[in-house]
Amino acid sequence: MAHSEHADHAEHDHHGPAHGFIQRWVMATNHKDIGTMYLVFAGLMFLIGGAMALVIRAELWTPGLQFVDPQFFNSMTTMHALVMIFGGMMPAWTGLANWMIPMQVGAPDMALPRLNNFSFWILPFAFLMLLATLFVPGGAPAGGWTIYPPLVVQGGANFPMSMFAIHMMGISSILGAINVIVTIMNMRAPGMTLLRMPMFTWTWLITAYLLILVMPVLAGAVTMVITDHYFGTTFFSAAGGGDPVLYQHIFWFFGHPEVYILILPAFGVVSEIIPTFSRKPLFGYESMVYASASIGFLSFIVWAHHMFTVGMPLAGQMFFMLTTMMIAVPTGVKVFNWSTTMWKGSLTFEPPMLFAIAFLFLFTIGGFSGLMLAITPADFQYHDSYFVVAHFHYVLVPGALFAIIAAVYYWLPKWSGHMYNQTLAKWHFWLSAVFVNVLFFPQHFLGLAGMPRRIPDYATQFADWNAVSSIGAFGFGFAQLLFVWLIISCVRGGEKASDHVWEDTHGLEWELSSPAPYHSWTTPPSDAVILRGTTGH
Amino acid sequence: MKPIHRMAVNLGLVAVGAFGFGFALVPLYNVLCAVTGYGDARALRQISTAQPTQEDETRLVTVEFLAQLPTVGHWEFRPVVRSMQVVPGRLYSAEFIAHNLMDRGATGQAIPNIAPSKVTAFFHKTECFCFTPQHFEAGEQRQMPVRFFVDPALPKYVDRITLSYTFYDTQVTS
Numbered sequence: 001m002a003h004s005e006h007a008d009h010a011e012h013d014h015h016g017p018a019h020g021f022i023q024r025w026v027m028a029t030n031h032k033d034i035g036t037m038y039l040v041f042a043g044l045m046f047l048i049g050g051a052m053a054l055v056i057r058a059e060l061w062t063p064g065l066q067f068v069d070p071q072f073f074n075s076m077t078t079m080h081a082l083v084m085i086f087g088g089m090m091p092a093w094t095g096l097a098n099w100m101i102p103m104q105v106g107a108p109d110m111a112l113p114r115l116n117n118f119s120f121w122i123l124p125f126a127f128l129m130l131l132a133t134l135f136v137p138g139g140a141p142a143g144g145w146t147i148y149p150p151l152v153v154q155g156g157a158n159f160p161m162s163m164f165a166i167h168m169m170g171i172s173s174i175l176g177a178i179n180v181i182v183t184i185m186n187m188r189a190p191g192m193t194l195l196r197m198p199m200f201t202w203t204w205l206i207t208a209y210l211l212i213l214v215m216p217v218l219a220g221a222v223t224m225v226i227t228d229h230y231f232g233t234t235f236f237s238a239a240g241g242g243d244p245v246l247y248q249h250i251f252w253f254f255g256h257p258e259v260y261i262l263i264l265p266a267f268g269v270v271s272e273i274i275p276t277f278s279r280k281p282l283f284g285y286e287s288m289v290y291a292s293a294s295i296g297f298l299s300f301i302v303w304a305h306h307m308f309t310v311g312m313p314l315a316g317q318m319f320f321m322l323t324t325m326m327i328a329v330p331t332g333v334k335v336f337n338w339s340t341t342m343w344k345g346s347l348t349f350e351p352p353m354l355f356a357i358a359f360l361f362l363f364t365i366g367g368f369s370g371l372m373l374a375i376t377p378a379d380f381q382y383h384d385s386y387f388v389v390a391h392f393h394y395v396l397v398p399g400a401l402f403a404i405i406a407a408v409y410y411w412l413p414k415w416s417g418h419m420y421n422q423t424l425a426k427w428h429f430w431l432s433a434v435f436v437n438v439l440f441f442p443q444h445f446l447g448l449a450g451m452p453r454r455i456p457d458y459a460t461q462f463a464d465w466n467a468v469s470s471i472g473a474f475g476f477g478f479a480q481l482l483f484v485w486l487i488i489s490c491v492r493g494g495e496k497a498s499d500h501v502w503e504d505t506h507g508l509e510w511e512l513s514s515p516a517p518y519h520s521w522t523t524p525p526s527d528a529v530i531l532r533g534t535t536g537h
Numbered sequence: 538m539k540p541i542h543r544m545a546v547n548l549g550l551v552a553v554g555a556f557g558f559g560f561a562l563v564p565l566y567n568v569l570c571a572v573t574g575y576g577d578a579r580a581l582r583q584i585s586t587a588q589p590t591q592e593d594e595t596r597l598v599t600v601e602f603l604a605q606l607p608t609v610g611h612w613e614f615r616p617v618v619r620s621m622q623v624v625p626g627r628l629y630s631a632e633f634i635a636h637n638l639m640d641r642g643a644t645g646q647a648i649p650n651i652a653p654s655k656v657t658a659f660f661h662k663t664e665c666f667c668f669t670p671q672h673f674e675a676g677e678q679r680q681m682p683v684r685f686f687v688d689p690a691l692p693k694y695v696d697r698i699t700l701s702y703t704f705y706d707t708q709v710t711s
Contacts, residue, residue, distance in 0.1 A: 069705070069706055069707070071707045111545075112541070112545055174552050177548075178545055178548040178549060178552070181544070181548055182544050182545050182548070186544065187541075212548055212551055213555050214555065215552070215555075216552045216554075216556035216558075217556070217562075218559075219556055220556050220558075220559020221559060224560075224563075238581040238582055239582060239586055240582075241582060243566070243576045243581060245576050246562070246566045246576070250559055253559075253562065311575055311576075312575065313573045313575060316573075457607070
């Protein structure tokens, strides 16, 4: 250990991080520095978006209008979604990709480091502009994150700002995705064949392809809304021969692959963590790869299930219902493989494993409610109700967000070189896992009983479950402060982590020292090292 | 060009193509609509710019007006008349009174709701104070018009329509 520390120091002098804030962070080209910035940015956005969620739940705690007026309430639902999706989830995944992909494929860095810097630094400006709409006359956008015309076109001063911000976020993710694909396709160590790649890298590769295919479609939709507003085009204005329903088709052609963009990397993370703590190779590695690719493909042909109620030919309803249900097949393969990986394994329950198991159970609940929503005739009842809110929060919070937390708990010792306080992390887990269900499970009941989404006030019959849900929200929200504190204290110090960190890790990132050296694989790993890493499958 | 850069440029071109594909969905959608009869642009335009045409004097429909406030004390808001008997297809005008009870200027917006909700498609507002935010000076009171007609195609079993407005205080400045 002493020896490797000394070696790190020697390297530090020659190739370590640049000195000075501007040189190191503003002009960053190192994948770890940029990954860190992405993750810190995402963490900040999670806190801001979470505070907005608490405003929503505070208002909904009891019937009637208590704290905010309806206009501001609508701003909160809209901004909460935009901040969480584009500011929290997507940058968090890009940050993890930046940190892990070069380490996992045996590359020294990302393929296009300056592009990498650019795609990160767009984000703070985009979100500064989006959040600034809270202070302009008329307030922040309040027409829903799906920015449906004609409502969105009536927005005040927030309209151009939020539209431009969305364009910038889109450019950032497209550039990030290009970087990921180029890195994976060109920078793999010799011997790291495609079917030896770790699952996280695989799912990110598919995610990156989805990103460059659908983010530009969102940009197109936003551009059309802008030209409708300012240049007199009538893409979505019925008075001029357009059709607002067309907007929904274009938006959801982006929107559905987008939800897989948020969840596919989560599948990758869970596929890495469950084998480690089950001390068994991942069951069905190749079927995992093909299942991810099928989900990616199917995501392009199911979009209209978000809009069954707009009026659609029967054949269209049947098509979108059946293709949607078909997604349950590859997803089922994945859930089966994770369960089978744990079957007869020698399981231990460290914090990352706890979050991964919770993901497995709770994401599956979200998947099942998704299947209910896929049934066209049933969807007419569930549409725009709290059942939909419960569904997508189950796949996004105990789904994608738990996977992000699991990934941080799994790799943080590798990044910082220190082990965090596992007892506190388990407290964080149990508080999160209990409160997230208190928060979202009652929303299923509210939705089935007929409570619509996006309303600041509701009939008194919905009072009890809303109060329960709000208690869950505050419990869950404040439990996350524990996570923030754990990360900060782990980065600042603590018990030294070994190179392999956990007992049975496989993969190239664990062959590097902890903390990982500033440049990952300056000489490509040998075949033997790669094979040792891939005995996991 | 290095292979890495060539690939990055190619992927960039894919993204540009995807941007174009978003626009290609517009004519594609129009073709689909022409084939299936859904989203017929001409019919949509007629609905959105509906004008009263044929009057149906054989029946009368009662239109009731309701005015509601989400909070008590800041505004007064009520219809001038409680209800009207209307001939389908004929243009009518009704007035609502709003009164800003606060000692500062404020902007409100009325959000309409029609009951029974299935009738919404047959109730056309050609002009309405609810289309835009309404600004009131401190203590100002004024009447605001809504012009409407009931579609003669209104199902025969409907003899009563309720038009309800909720007047929200908003920060939107117009």
